[in-house]
Amino acid sequence: MSELDLILFGPPGAGKGTQADRLRDDFQLAFISTGDMLRANVKQGTQLGLEAKKYMDAGELVPDALIVAMAVERLQEEDARDGFILDGFPRTIEQAKALEKQLHDLGRRVTAALLIDVPDVEVIRRLSGRRVCVKEGHNYHIDFDPPRREGVCDQDGSQLVQRDDDKPEVIENRLRVYHENTEPLIEYYDDHGLMRRIDGTRPADDVHDHIRAVIATLRLEENV
Ligand code: AMP
Numbered sequence: 001m002s003e004l005d006l007i008l009f010g011p012p013g014a015g016k017g018t019q020a021d022r023l024r025d026d027f028q029l030a031f032i033s034t035g036d037m038l039r040a041n042v043k044q045g046t047q048l049g050l051e052a053k054k055y056m057d058a059g060e061l062v063p064d065a066l067i068v069a070m071a072v073e074r075l076q077e078e079d080a081r082d083g084f085i086l087d088g089f090p091r092t093i094e095q096a097k098a099l100e101k102q103l104h105d106l107g108r109r110v111t112a113a114l115l116i117d118v119p120d121v122e123v124i125r126r127l128s129g130r131r132v133c134v135k136e137g138h139n140y141h142i143d144f145d146p147p148r149r150e151g152v153c154d155q156d157g158s159q160l161v162q163r164d165d166d167k168p169e170v171i172e173n174r175l176r177v178y179h180e181n182t183e184p185l186i187e188y189y190d191d192h193g194l195m196r197r198i199d200g201t202r203p204a205d206d207v208h209d210h211i212r213a214v215i216a217t218l219r220l221e222e223n224v
Contacts, residue, residue, distance in 0.1 A: 004029060004083035004218060005108055007090070009185060010116035012174045013127040014200045015207060017139060019116065020087045022208050027215060030080040033087040034071055036137065038062065057164050059173035061091060061181060068098045075102065083111075091182045096189075112218055113189035114211060116200035120175055127171045131160040 006029070008016050017033065024031045038056060041049030048070065052062045061067075071089045074080070090096040103109050118126075129142040133153035140147050140160060147154050165174060189195040196214050200207055 003081070003108055003111070004215070004222060005103065005111050006083070006085045006215070006218075007110055007113040007189075008085055008087045008116065009091075009113060009182065010200055011118055011120070011123050011178045011182075012171070013123040013130070014116040014118045015126075015204060016087045016116055017137075018204055019208060019211055020085055022204075023085055023211065023215070026212060027085075028082065030077070030084040031087065032071070032074050032080065032084050032089070034067055034089040034091075035087070037070060037074065039137070057170070059165050059170040059177060061177055064092060064094050064098070067091075068095060071095075072098070072102045076106070090185065093184055093188055096185055110189075110192075110194055111222060112196050112214070113185070113194045114196050114198055114214060115186060116198050116207065118200040122201055123175060124168075124171055127166045127174075128168060130163070130166050132163055133158045133160055 004027070008020060010016055020031050020033065023029070038049070038052045042053050042056070043049070048066060051066060055062045067089065071086075075084065086099075090099050100110065126141065126144075129144070131140045131142060131147075131151075132138065133140075133156060135153065135156050135158035138153050138155050139145075140153075147160060151160050152158075153160055164170070186195060198207060198210050198214070202210075
């Protein structure tokens with residue numbers, strides 16, 4: 001095997017998106033976020049977007065059948081040939097099994113599942129202050145990482161808004177869904193010997209360094 005096929009997971013607000021942005025600059029891996037793909041579908045008003053929106057707004061998981069087809073198709077695109085980082089997929093054991101089967105059919109397998117671990121209180125603090133730009137989805141935090149001008153993206157000048165699913169009652173539901181449906185993946189990937197834990201409460205630079213070190217080690221082990 002020569003590719004590096006990675007899963008990035010953890011509770012909402014663990015900093016997966018932030019870390020994935022940085023990792024994209026470090027490694028030549030396709031970055032695949034099912035949340036971003038769904039939001040793009042919602043924005044474009046596709047059939048999938050229309051169906052997914054009601055689940056997303058409530059902080060519920062979009063049904064496996066919709067998600068798996070979308071993710072599996074994306075994995076087969078040219079830029080994912082030499083490896084990928086998945087953010088937000090799989091989120092259920094069913095999705096993990098579907099991913100495993102798909103990769104197996106392609107003669108590949110998951111290299112590692114990186115868990116960015118953050119406790120609930122910190123998740124709530126982070127998500128309730130998160131703001132994203134309407135154009136590219138750049139992330140800010142009103143206290144920890146504010147934009148230079150309030151309500152305006154530093155990078156592209158577009159307006160900053162709160163995601164519908166970052167409203168307090170929805171955050172609570174997303175956490176419940178995470179504990180019930182996604183946390184079982186820890187044991188699943190542990191059993192497969194693929195779990196790598198990262199302390200997500202550390203500053204973003206430290207988390208980034210840790211992930212890079214893990215990936216560098218994996219690369220050596222995989223000899224790619
Ligand atoms: P995210 O940006 O990863 O937090 O995803 C935002 C929302 O998209 C989630 O709260 C879900 O409603 C939906 N979503 C994203 N990825 C998945 C997935 N793998 N399975 C089910 N729903 C998902």
